[in-house]
Amino acid sequence: MASNATSIFDEQHLIDHSTEQASSLSLSSQAVHADDFLNSGQDVAPPLHVSTTYRYNNDPSKLKTWAEKDADNSHEGEGHIYSRHTAPNTTRFEAILSSILKGPALTYSSGLSALHAALVFLNPKRIAIRDGYHGCHGVIEVHQKLTGLKKLDLYCDASELESGDVVHVETPLNPTGQAYNLKEFAEKAHSRGAFLVVDATFGPPPLQDPFLWGADIVIHSGTKYVGGHSDMLCGILAVNPERVKEGWFEGLTKERLFLGNVMGNMEGWLGIRSVRTLEVRVERQAFNAGMLVKWLDSALHPGKEGAFAVGEEASGLVRRVVGRLDHASLQEQDIKDGWLLKQMPNGFGPVFSITMTEQIFARRLPSKLALFHHATSLGGVESLIEWRSMTDSKIDTRLLRVSIGIEGWEDLRNDLLRGFKELVQDP
Numbered sequence: 001m002a003s004n005a006t007s008i009f010d011e012q013h014l015i016d017h018s019t020e021q022a023s024s025l026s027l028s029s030q031a032v033h034a035d036d037f038l039n040s041g042q043d044v045a046p047p048l049h050v051s052t053t054y055r056y057n058n059d060p061s062k063l064k065t066w067a068e069k070d071a072d073n074s075h076e077g078e079g080h081i082y083s084r085h086t087a088p089n090t091t092r093f094e095a096i097l098s099s100i101l102k103g104p105a106l107t108y109s110s111g112l113s114a115l116h117a118a119l120v121f122l123n124p125k126r127i128a129i130r131d132g133y134h135g136c137h138g139v140i141e142v143h144q145k146l147t148g149l150k151k152l153d154l155y156c157d158a159s160e161l162e163s164g165d166v167v168h169v170e171t172p173l174n175p176t177g178q179a180y181n182l183k184e185f186a187e188k189a190h191s192r193g194a195f196l197v198v199d200a201t202f203g204p205p206p207l208q209d210p211f212l213w214g215a216d217i218v219i220h221s222g223t224k225y226v227g228g229h230s231d232m233l234c235g236i237l238a239v240n241p242e243r244v245k246e247g248w249f250e251g252l253t254k255e256r257l258f259l260g261n262v263m264g265n266m267e268g269w270l271g272i273r274s275v276r277t278l279e280v281r282v283e284r285q286a287f288n289a290g291m292l293v294k295w296l297d298s299a300l301h302p303g304k305e306g307a308f309a310v311g312e313e314a315s316g317l318v319r320r321v322v323g324r325l326d327h328a329s330l331q332e333q334d335i336k337d338g339w340l341l342k343q344m345p346n347g348f349g350p351v352f353s354i355t356m357t358e359q360i361f362a363r364r365l366p367s368k369l370a371l372f373h374h375a376t377s378l379g380g381v382e383s384l385i386e387w388r389s390m391t392d393s394k395i396d397t398r399l400l401r402v403s404i405g406i407e408g409w410e411d412l413r414n415d416l417l418r419g420f421k422e423l424v425q426d427p
C-alpha cells in the first residue's frame with residue numbers, strides 16, 4: 001500500500017505554518033486547528049499511531065532514497081519512515097506547537113533532553129547562567145565534561161562573552177516565580193554575537209513570547225504546562241524564525257535523529273490531547289495564583305494600597321508562619337518601570353514560593369493540606385506544594401514551592417489557612 005500522502009512530514013510546511021497561522025487565529029483556535037492540515041481521515045479525535053516503522057511507496061518509480069531527499073532538501077512524495085525521525089502523532093503535536101510558540105518547534109523526550117540538544121547544536125564555549133532549575137545545571141555539567149564548556153554568571157560583563165556563546169535565562173525562575181527582563185539579556189548577548197536561550201517553562205503561552213524580546217531558542221519542559229495533566233514527559237525547542245533562515249531548525253532536526261531523544265508515540269498523542277486546552281488551563285491557573293499571592297501579601301502587609309481585607313486572625317496567622325513570599329506579581333519596581341507588564345501582559349505564572357518563618361513549618365505544612373499534593377514537578381491541573389529541600393540540596397530549607405492548579409482559588413486559600421492554623425497549634 002502506498003504511504004499516506006496526507007501524513008507527509010514536510011519541514012518547510014512546519015516552518016511556513018508557524019508564521020502564517022500565528023498571525024491570524026487566536027491562541028486557542030490555533031491549539032485546536034493548527035494540525036488540521038495533517039488530519040487526513042474521518043476522525044475528529046486524533047487517532048493513536050503506535051508503529052515505529054512505515055511502509056515505503058509501493059510504486060518503484062516513486063521510491064526516493066534518503067540520500068536523494070537530502071540532496072534536494074525535501075521530503076515530498078514520502079510519508080513517515082521511522083519514528084526516531086518523525087511519527088504521525090508527534091508531527092501533528094509539533095505543528096500545533098510551531099504555531100502557538102511562533103517559531104518552528106521540535107519535541108524531545110524531556111525538558112532536559114531538549115536543553116541537551118540545544119547545547120549540542122550551539123556548542124558554546126561559555127554559558128552565562130544563574131540559579132534556576134537545578135537539572136539544567138546538571139546538563140551543563142555533562143557538557144563541561146565533554147567540551148570544557150565554561151560557566152559565567154548571568155550578570156557577567158558583556159565583554160566576557162564571545163561569538164557563539166550562550167546566555168541562558170530562565171523566566172519566570174524556578175522555584176521563586178520571579179521574572180527577568182529578556183530584552184536586556186538579548187541586547188547583551190547579541191552585542192557580542194552570543195545567543196539568547198530562554199527556558200520559558202514557567203511562562204507558557206499566553207503569558208509571554210520570548211521571541212518578541214530577542215530569544216534565539218525557546219525551551220519548554222512540555223512535561224509542565226503543555227502536558228498539563230502530570231502524565232507525560234516532554235521537552236520542546238522552538239527556533240526564532242530569523243535563525244531558521246540560518247539553518248538552525250534543519251540542523252536541530254538532523255541532530256535529533258542521531259541523539260535519538262524523541263518522545264514516544266503515546267506522548268505525541270497525549271501532547272495533542274493536552275495542548276488543545278493550554279490557554280484555558282494557564283489562564284485559570286495564573287489567575288488563581290495571582291489571587292492567592294495577593295491574599296497572602298495582603299495578610300502580610302494589611303496597609304498596602306489595594307490590599308484585600310483579610311481578617312485580623314487570618315492575618316496574624318499568616319504573619320506567624322510566612323516569612324517571605326516571592327512571585328513576579330510582587331516585583332513592584334519592575335511593574336513601575338514598565339518592562340514586566342510589557343513582557344508578561346497576561347498574568348505572571350502559576351508558580352510562587354513561600355519561605356516559612358521556621359524550617360519545621362516548611363517540612364510539615366504539605367502533610368496538613370487536603371487540596372495540594374506534596375510532590376515535585378508543576379504545571380498540572382492539580383495544585384502541588386513541595387518542600388523544595390526534598391529535591392534541591394542548595395535551596396533555603398524553609399522554602400516551599402507552590403504550583404497552582406485549576407481548582408477554585410478560595411478553596412485553596414481556605415485549605416492553606418486551615419493548614420497554617422494546624423501548624424501553629426501542633427507544630
Ligand SMILES: *Cc1c(COP(=O)(O)O)cnc(C)c1O
Nearest residue numbers: 110111112133174201221223234
Ligand atoms: C522541569 C523543568 C525542566 C526539566 O524538564 P523535564 O521535562 O523534567 O526534563 C527544565 N526547566 C525548568 C524551568 C523546569 O521546571
